[in-house]
Amino acid sequence: MIYDVIIIGGGVIGCSIARTLSKYNLKIALLEKEADIASGTTKANSGVVHAGYAAERQYIKRNLCIRGNELYTQAAKELNFPFKRIGSFVVALEDEQIKDLEEKKKQGTEDGIPGLEVILDKKKILEMEPNLTDQVVGVLHAPSAGIVSPYELTFALAENAAMNGVQFFRNQEVIKILHRDYVFTIHARGSIYKSNNLINAAGLYADKISKMLGLDYFSILPRKGEYILFDKNALQLSKILFPMPTKVSKGILVCPTVHGNIFVGPNAQNITDIEDISTTEAGLKEVLEGGRTLVPNLPLRASIRNFAGLRAVPDSYDFIIDNTDIYGFINVAGILSPGLTSCFAIAEKVVDYLELLGVELKVKENYNPYRPKPERFKDFTKQELDKKIKADPKWGKIICRCETVSEHEIIEAIHAPVGARTIDGVKFRCRPGMGRCQGGFCTPRVVEILSRELNIPYHQITKRGDDTHVLVGLTKEFLLEENEKEEKEK
Ligand SMILES: Cc1cc2nc3c(=O)[nH]c(=O)nc-3n(C[C@H](O)[C@H](O)[C@H](O)COP(=O)(O)OP(=O)(O)OC[C@H]3O[C@@H](n4cnc5c(N)ncnc54)[C@H](O)[C@@H]3O)c2cc1C
Structure with a gap:
């Protein structure tokens, strides 16, 4: 069978594209190299739905973030994933930083971000967020910012896409792609798939996929971010707390999760190993120090886990969403932050590109945008x-x-x-x-x-596929054998 569209990569971007396309009368498949979807960058990030004031105006990621944020309200209703619009503070600790906050507010408001305000009244700020340092001199409040569970969002997208006919193939690492007579032939771990259109949403590996078709016009480098996660109810925060941003990142934030934990992180370290998600003593110290400038009483004894995620940083430092020179091949690459926020807007853009390619986009009569909320004991x-x-x-x-x-x-x-x-x-x-x-x-x-x-x-049974087995054999197997021998001898 020849699919109309194949998507490579089952992160939040691939799954969002799959779900958006599942509305149309198309034969669609998604190929993921790992044992499960949401196993790459989507698994380990800050889970913040950004308001959209952070990126400079020349970047397409700014517009896609603002649009993506808007789309969350409807998507959360349809897909029932955990999402809370709790608002964020960018925290100024020095008077000179206030003019930066004012500029962000001005540009953000012009670009349609709702409710931005600079608050200079310390008493009011500390009432809104009592755990914030009393060194604060002002904050940029963005009420439209929110928090989401990135992997539960991705599972919801995939479930709804599958309900609407998209086929998901896991453990399918794409290793070779051929393009002849307008058909892509995709080789993945012993299986071959064919498609008229191909979407590359392979995250950290997107440059490698592009090169398989001879398109070598960007490269992706990993940038690690480490985190410390705290036990539930160790400390309550009502806002997402950002420091003033640096040139390379939004800085080390302190943030609640949708499940009632808080975390601190990430730092930003350029590395070379695309698989290196280890945490380091130096990195965790940096994260803790950064977090304490915003929330001095971080409850370190209540930390329950450290983890790290890798940003897929393209040389352009912007999202690469292209109808490429190869007819039917769309790159959706370099989706660094705010990719999670932008996922619905990126999917809209991919639909536009498919339309430009002449793909017939006829809405299915039985399309169902709703995914039931999983029931929870608690x-x-x-x-x-x-x-x-x-x-x-x-x-x-x-x-x-x-x-x-x-x-x-x-x-x-x-x-x-x-x-x-x-x-x-x-x-x-x-x-x-x-x-x-x-x-x-x-x-x-x-x-x-x-x-x-x-x-x-x-x-x-494995922890996360391949050779991550947790059980290697029965510890008392020899006793069973002895027993069997004795039984036979009787
Ligand atoms: C530290 C950190 C903090 C972040 N914080 C935020 C935030 O707060 N808000 C926000 O909006 N964004 C944030 N981001 C960015 C966001 O996490 C990413 O933009 C988003 O997760 C990217 O999703 P993706 O689907 O492109 O990539 P991935 O999740 O990496 O998915 C790509 C998938 O492709 C698969 N794949 C790769 N190669 C192949 C192959 N050959 N064959 C088949 N499959 C393949 C991979 O296994 C993977 O599952 C953060 C990122 C990091 C690292």
Whole structure:
């Protein structure tokens, strides 16, 4: 079969494009090299839906961020992913910085960002955010900024796309692409796919995909950002707190998550290894120091995890969204921050490009933009839970005590469209292992459930695909063998 469109890369960008295109009468497939979607940059970032004042006006990422932010309201209603518009502060600690805030406000307001205001009244600022340093002299308040769970957004996009007919193929690393007679032949780990149009949304690897077709006009370099995550309720923040930005980044922020944790990070380190997501002592110290300039009482003893993410930085420092010289091949590359914010606007742009290519975009009669909200144990009242448990006792079996996740939720996550196949797949969909003990109690139980539901042996269950097995054999296998021998001899 020849697809109308194939998308390479199952990050937030590839999945957003897939979901937007799923509206039309097209045969679409998405190829992802990892065992699950949302395994690249989309998995580890700040999860901020930016207001859009940060990038300079010459960059297309500025307009796409402002438009993308707007589109979140409708998308969150349709797709039911966790999103809260809590607003952000850019914090000035010196009087000279106020004119920068005023300039950002002026330009941002001209460009249509709603509600921007510079607040200089310290009492008011500290009422709005009591944990902020009392060294503050002023803030730029952006009420339209928000927080989102980037991977839950991506799963929602993929589920809705799959409901509307998009086919997802995981463990499919694209290694070679040929283009002949207006058809792309895509080789991926032993399988071959054919398509009339090809969209490259391969994140850190997008330059390599482009080069497979002989297009060598940009390169991508990884820039690492490290984070420290704190336990839930260790400290409550009501705003996203940014320092004054630097030339290379928006700086080290202190921010709540949609699940009630807070985090501090990221720093910005240019590196050469595209796979290096290690955290370092120096990096974490830098992050902590940066965070403390905004929130001096960061509760370090309540930190539960460190992690790092890699920005895909293009040489132009701007998004590359191109109808290339190869007919039907669209690069969506160099999607650094604010890519998460811009994902819906980027998908709109890709639709425009496909239209320019003459692809017939006829809306499906049975298109359904809604993805039901996954039910969560912790959202129910006692009475509701009683009913649920009566209908299915697995609602009453708590697998993850830190995050109060029931067996029912894990089974749902496995059997959802584009469902979980790995321990991390379950963790990122419904949170067992995300809490204080970081999976110490629940991992063996999650392995058991995955094994039972997918009908595969324990030792084949992996943390995140390939050789990330957590079980290598039975520790008391020799005893079983001895037993069997004895039984036979009797
Ligand atoms: C530290 C940090 C903080 C950030 N904070 C924010 C923020 O607060 N707000 C915001 O708006 N943006 C933020 N961003 C940016 C945002 O995370 C990215 O723009 C977004 O996640 C990019 O998504 P993507 O789909 O392009 O890339 P990815 O998520 O990396 O997806 C690309 C996918 O392609 C797959 N792939 C690669 N090669 C192949 C191949 N050969 N075959 C098949 N599949 C392949 C990969 O496995 C991957 O899953 C941040 C980024 C970082 C690193």
